[in-house]
Amino acid sequence: xxxxxxxxxxxxxxxxxxxxxxxxxxxxxxxxxxxxxxxxxxxxxxxxxxxxxxxxxxxxxxxxxxxxxxxxxxxxxxxxxxxxxxxxxxxxxxxxxxxxxxxxxxxxxxxxxxxxxxxxxxxxxxxxxxxxxxxxxxxxxxxxxxxxxxxxxxxxxxxxxxxxxxxxxxxxxxxxxxxxxxxxxxxxxxxxxxxxxxxxxxxxxxxxxxxxxxxxxxxxxxxxxxxxxxxxxxxxxxxxxxxxxxxxxxxxxxxxxxxxxxxxxxxxxxxxxxxxxxxxxxxxxxxxxxxxxxxxxxxxxxxxxxxxxxxxxxxxxxxxxxxxxxxxxxxxxxxxxxxxxxxxxxxxxxxxxxxxxxxxxxxxxxxxxxxxxxxxxxxxxxxxxxxxxxxxxxxxxxxxxxxxxxxx
Numbered sequence: 324x325x326x327x328x329x330x331x332x333x334x335x336x337x338x339x340x341x342x343x344x345x346x347x348x349x350x351x352x353x354x355x356x357x358x359x360x361x362x363x364x365x366x367x368x369x370x371x372x373x374x375x376x377x378x379x380x381x382x383x384x385x386x387x388x389x390x391x392x393x394x395x396x397x398x399x400x401x402x403x404x405x406x407x408x409x410x411x412x413x414x415x416x417x418x419x420x421x422x423x424x425x426x427x428x429x430x431x432x433x434x435x436x437x438x439x440x441x442x443x444x445x446x447x448x449x450x451x452x453x454x455x456x457x458x459x460x461x462x463x464x465x466x467x468x469x470x471x472x473x474x475x476x477x478x479x480x481x482x483x484x485x486x487x488x489x490x491x492x493x494x495x496x497x498x499x500x501x502x503x504x505x506x507x508x509x510x511x512x513x514x515x516x517x518x519x520x521x522x523x524x525x526x527x528x529x530x531x532x533x534x535x536x537x538x539x540x541x542x543x544x545x546x547x548x549x550x551x552x553x554x555x556x557x558x559x560x561x562x563x564x565x566x567x568x569x570x571x572x573x574x575x576x577x578x579x580x581x582x583x584x585x586x587x588x589x590x591x592x593x594x595x596x597x598x599x600x601x602x603x604x605x606x607x608x609x610x611x612x613x614x615x616x617x618x619x620x621x622x623x624x625x626x627x628x629x630x631x632x633x634x635x636x637x638x639x640x641x642x643x644x645x646x647x648x649x650x651x652x653x654x655x656x657x658x659x660x661x662x663x664x665x666x667x668x669x670x671x672x673x674x675x676x677x678x679x680x681x682x683x684x685x686x687x688x689x690x691x692x693x694x695x696x697x698x699x700x701x702x703x704x705x706x707x708x709x710x711x712x713x714x715x716x717x718x719x720x721x722x723x724x725x726x727x728x729x730x731x
Contacts, residue, residue, distance in 0.1 A: 467542075619717075
């Protein structure tokens with residue numbers, strides 16, 4: 324038993340949790356501070372009670388290493404590929420070669436001659452084409468009685484071949500002047516009508532029993548067969564109607580060798596001359612003997628009845644009436660103008676200037692449109708009265724044709 328002033332020490336007293344130097348804690352009221360010091364000193368010298376194990380060292384973990392987030396470096400953009408040059412083909416390098424001017428002119432003449440002869444284009448070949456300078460405005464080849472301006476004229480000399488026959492031409496630079504200087508000897512049979520231009524072209528044309536020849540007076544003649552031409556029938560009607568005559572008319576000089584009994588008056592003589600002249604122009608200009616020269620065209624389209632009618636009047640008095648409702652012109656009749664009608668048409672040709680006129684009814688789904696075209700040589704403008712007269716003539720001709728075609 325412990326004496327007065329002693330303190331019973333147990334190992335539990337040395338636990339850090341039970342002993343505090345400040346005297347605070349759960350057991351602070353049980354300790355006598357002076358006695359505790361004496362007891363601790365005495366025990367420190369002679370106590371045999373084993374020492375408690377020291378507490379395990381407390382290891383303080385190192386502070387966490389704070390690292391800044393490293394932004395990723397931007398990846399370098401891939402280099403822009405260099406454009407790859409495409410190989411240039413020979414076609415891209417070299418444009419199509421342009422034909423020589425002489426060859427271009429020769430090709431144009433091939434088209435003209437093939438049309439005049441009624442041959443395929445590939446049936447006409449180029450033999451020679453050269454550029455040259457002609458000594459005068461007549462290209463060094465004047466017609467009979469022609470006076471030429473003495474001026475150097477650049478142009479071309481061209482030779483073509485068709486059906487094993489040679490055709491030679493001289494032209495200026497622009498093909499405004501074309502002269503046939505060599506051609507096969509014409510064989511058109513017996514001449515039936517000979518026409519000569521009395522204005523400025525020095526052209527001539529001959530209708531024969533086996534064909535049609537045209538060219539310059541005193542020069543080679545181009546021969547066109549008339550076997551398939553509708554012109555033969557019309558020429559036969561003129562020959563059967565009129566007696567022979569020779570005359571100089573507004574359309575040129577004409578030597579007509581008819582077999583009929585009717586004496587042709589001045590108007591009829593001009594009609595025959597205009598007819599042969601139109602034949603010449605249809606071949607030389609249009610390259611088609613079946614296309615006569617049209618001076619007046621009347622066309623009626625539309626209306627409740629669905630009209631599509633064409634009346635074409637040619638310089639030689641020939642009238643062709645066609646129906647165009649099927650999408651292509653279908654010839655209904657061919658006929659001739661009478662004397663009164665010829666006088667009217669020739670008057671318009673000589674006095675009026677060329678014109679086109681279109682009259683249309685008020686806009687409706689079935690609007691009727693009437694168009695009139697005149698190719699003339701005069702200077703006067705058409706007036707409403709003359710326009711009405713032309714419309715009246717064309718309407719009469721259409722009615723006449725309709726009655727004839729339907730046996731009325």
